[in-house]
Amino acid sequence: MSVVKEHYKMEKFPSNDVMLDLENLKKVYPTPKGDYVVLENLDLQIRKEEFITIIGHSGCGKTTMLSMIAGLNPISDGKIKVLGSSIKGPGPDRGVIFQSPSLMPWLTTFENVMLGVKKAYPDATKKQKEDICKYYLHKVGMDSSLNKRASEISQGEQQRVGIARAFAIKPKVLLLDEPFGMLDSLTRGQLQDVLIDVWNKEKITAVMITHDVDEAIFLADRVVMMTSGPSAKIGDVLAIDFERPRSRKAILEHDDYYKYRKHLIDFLEH
Amino acid sequence: MKDSIIKVIRFIGFGFLEPLIRLISGEETKKNTKETFNKIGAPILSIFAFLLLWNIGANSLYNSLADSKIEKAREVGGDAEAERIKNIIISAKDKLDGQFIISDDIEDLKKLSEANIHAVALKNDKGTYDINYGLSSDEKKEVPVTLPSPKQTKNAFYTLWVDYKIVRADKKAFKEKTAKLNEQRVADGKNAIVYTGRPSFVDQVVTSLKTVFAGFLLALLIAVPIGIITGLSPTLRTSVNWIIQIFKPVSPVVWLLLVTMIVTTLLRNSEGDSSFIISFISVGLCSMWATLVNTAMGVASVDTDYINVAKVLKLGNFQKIFKVILPASLPLIFTGLRITLSVAWMVLIAIELLAQSPGLGSFVWEEFQNGANDSNAKIIVAMFIIGLIGFALDRIMLFIQNLISFEKETI
Numbered sequence: 001m002s003v004v005k006e007h008y009k010m011e012k013f014p015s016n017d018v019m020l021d022l023e024n025l026k027k028v029y030p031t032p033k034g035d036y037v038v039l040e041n042l043d044l045q046i047r048k049e050e051f052i053t054i055i056g057h058s059g060c061g062k063t064t065m066l067s068m069i070a071g072l073n074p075i076s077d078g079k080i081k082v083l084g085s086s087i088k089g090p091g092p093d094r095g096v097i098f099q100s101p102s103l104m105p106w107l108t109t110f111e112n113v114m115l116g117v118k119k120a121y122p123d124a125t126k127k128q129k130e131d132i133c134k135y136y137l138h139k140v141g142m143d144s145s146l147n148k149r150a151s152e153i154s155q156g157e158q159q160r161v162g163i164a165r166a167f168a169i170k171p172k173v174l175l176l177d178e179p180f181g182m183l184d185s186l187t188r189g190q191l192q193d194v195l196i197d198v199w200n201k202e203k204i205t206a207v208m209i210t211h212d213v214d215e216a217i218f219l220a221d222r223v224v225m226m227t228s229g230p231s232a233k234i235g236d237v238l239a240i241d242f243e244r245p246r247s248r249k250a251i252l253e254h255d256d257y258y259k260y261r262k263h264l265i266d267f268l269e270h
Numbered sequence: 271m272k273d274s275i276i277k278v279i280r281f282i283g284f285g286f287l288e289p290l291i292r293l294i295s296g297e298e299t300k301k302n303t304k305e306t307f308n309k310i311g312a313p314i315l316s317i318f319a320f321l322l323l324w325n326i327g328a329n330s331l332y333n334s335l336a337d338s339k340i341e342k343a344r345e346v347g348g349d350a351e352a353e354r355i356k357n358i359i360i361s362a363k364d365k366l367d368g369q370f371i372i373s374d375d376i377e378d379l380k381k382l383s384e385a386n387i388h389a390v391a392l393k394n395d396k397g398t399y400d401i402n403y404g405l406s407s408d409e410k411k412e413v414p415v416t417l418p419s420p421k422q423t424k425n426a427f428y429t430l431w432v433d434y435k436i437v438r439a440d441k442k443a444f445k446e447k448t449a450k451l452n453e454q455r456v457a458d459g460k461n462a463i464v465y466t467g468r469p470s471f472v473d474q475v476v477t478s479l480k481t482v483f484a485g486f487l488l489a490l491l492i493a494v495p496i497g498i499i500t501g502l503s504p505t506l507r508t509s510v511n512w513i514i515q516i517f518k519p520v521s522p523v524v525w526l527l528l529v530t531m532i533v534t535t536l537l538r539n540s541e542g543d544s545s546f547i548i549s550f551i552s553v554g555l556c557s558m559w560a561t562l563v564n565t566a567m568g569v570a571s572v573d574t575d576y577i578n579v580a581k582v583l584k585l586g587n588f589q590k591i592f593k594v595i596l597p598a599s600l601p602l603i604f605t606g607l608r609i610t611l612s613v614a615w616m617v618l619i620a621i622e623l624l625a626q627s628p629g630l631g632s633f634v635w636e637e638f639q640n641g642a643n644d645s646n647a648k649i650i651v652a653m654f655i656i657g658l659i660g661f662a663l664d665r666i667m668l669f670i671q672n673l674i675s676f677e678k679e680t681i
């Protein structure tokens with residue numbers, strides 16, 4: 001385990017293995033007091049089917065980076081490539097799960113998922129589309145409330161539907177911005193399991209921001225640590241070598257767990 | 271049972287009855303007695319206070335006008351004349367504030383000679399009523415005409431009500447009489463003869479409601495689509511903003527004149543009454559701005575979370591507008607529509623008055639010009655009816671809003 005390095009040398013992967021490639025990324029927000037450089041010289045490669053978690057201090061630019069990958073936030077300089085080609089705005093290859101569930105409260109849970117499915121499977125029959133929605137709602141354990149309005153279900157249930165909606169459009173990359181931040185720890189544990197379960201089956205790449213070090217270790221293949229802003233970049237990357245499927249109990253009893261944990265905490269407190 | 275009643279009354283906007291229902295069902299007597307007083311007792315007390323103040327005000331105006339009449343009489347005819355006028359005015363006041371009897375017993379006519387009878391409406395053999403007033407011709411001549419008292423207003427209300435029944439019966443009789451003839455005329459390809467008698471107060475109310483409804487629909491059809499389009503495009507919004515800013519504060523009177531110029535030119539060759547068209551278009555144009563501004567604002571300020579979801583899911587324009595933007599901005603659109611309806615009702619009276627189109631506005635104006643001794647009281651009746659209808663319209667809008675809105679808590 002290395003201590004925090006001044007200039008972290010980014011590991012490079014063979015290009016046919018890379019799903020997401022951030023090159024020399026820069027983000028500048030113009031403010032009344034002049035330009036504010038949030039991100040600068042940010043390099044990161046994420047492999048196919050990898051689960052990446054991102055940690056860093058509040059305000060360092062995690063959300064900014066994720067929304068740029070999602071295509072919701074323009075890039076000031078540098079490149080974001082998905083499977084080798086630069087992104088142009090948002091696209092169905094990148095699903096997003098926001099911190100707040102962001103379901104349309106006037107639609108039912110089923111209709112919320114259907115909203116994306118209609119667009120993602122334009123050639124499917126009505127029955128097929130309905131089956132897709134039901135399948136993913138079943139996966140997240142929501143089959144019993146298909147016809148409830150989104151405003152009538154709990155936060156945790158809404159986030160489940162959010163996960164179903166994101167997976168149902170069959171993205172190559174799933175981007176998650178503190179998706180479980182507003183939930184109690186019991187629900188959070190359940191939803192982590194749901195997420196890992198679906199991620200594993202669908203063979204997609206996941207990038208998730210979290211503030212919770214334990215969550216970061218439990219879910220990730222690699223934990224990416226961002227330096228504090230302004231001009232934040234990748235500070236360190238920690239590979240988590242636990243075998244999958246992981247059990248919470250086994251991990252907590254594993255010796256490496258505390259080494260990983262210490263590494264991350266050291267970085268954050270540095 | 272109780273809970274579902276409470277749910278219903280809350281839903282239709284009569285939530286103030288809730289503590290009373292709870293009280294009757296014997297629930298938390300102390301708390302609900304207090305609540306009942308707060309929500310029902312106190313408003314009723316304030317109504318009595320209002321009537322009391324009104325009565326005092328109206329009587330003091332009456333008395334001051336009476337005093338100057340008596341003084342004038344003294345100058346012209348001396349003390350005897352002053353005394354005579356004074357007696358007339360005192361007895362007239364009793365009759366103005368007196369009872370209004372609706373009866374089918376001819377014996378009741380005799381009561382007219384009593385001191386405190388305002389009028390006797392007697393059922394006649396045609397099935398309608400003849401109204402006989404208590405005021406003698408001397409009293410009619412000398413009675414001070416000023417702000418009517420609550421009782422006078424109540425009597426004017428009865429007068430209008432009985433008059434409505436008279437007109438209704440008259441209309442019915444006319445229809446029966448002309449039914450055969452009209453059939454013949456229609457068969458011959460001629461126009462049917464229509465009733466051209468005087469409209470009753472209720473007819474005027476109905477006409478006004480029709481006009482305001484047509485105006486409101488016009489406002490809705492213009493303002494909502496334009497609001498959505500301008501809300502969606504910032505460029506369009508800034509480019510048409512000046513139109514909104516300039517035309518929004520324009521007075522109803524000017525709108526009426528503008529619409530009159532255009533409509534009379536366009537309809538110069540067609541026969542028939544264009545005043546209805548002129549007034550409903552004016553009402554629509556005056557009142558649509560609140561909806562336009564609110565719709566544009568609602569559409570422009572949809573939560574960025576929802577917009578981001580729409581972007582990430584790559585929704586098409588149709589889906590984006592109908593599944594995301596419109597539902598999200600519905601609360602603001604409805605707020606706009608409620609303002610529009612209340613503005614429409616408010617300006618309607620002024621516009622009808624000026625456009626000489628039938629309705630409450632022209633009723634008020636005609637009564638004002640008429641200057642009979644119960645005209646002022648009829649105007650006050652119209653004022654209350656106008657207020658109550660405005661209130662009811664707002665409640666109906668609120669009801670519809672609650673019905674279709676996803677946020678159930680707006681009251």
Ligand SMILES: Nc1ncnc2c1ncn2[C@@H]1O[C@H](COP(=O)(O)OP(=O)(O)OP(=O)(O)O)[C@@H](O)[C@H]1O
Pocket residue numbers: 029030031036038056057058059060061062063064065229
């Ligand atoms: N639209 C904007 N205009 C100007 N500055 C912004 C804008 N959005 C974010 N910032 C600034 O950029 C910085 C990074 O914001 P960002 O939301 O990416 O942080 P974060 O790492 O996600 O924080 P948190 O962990 O609290 O969610 C912050 O200092 C923020 O104030």
Ligand SMILES: [Mg+2]
Pocket residue numbers: 062063064177
């Ligand atoms: Mg953030």
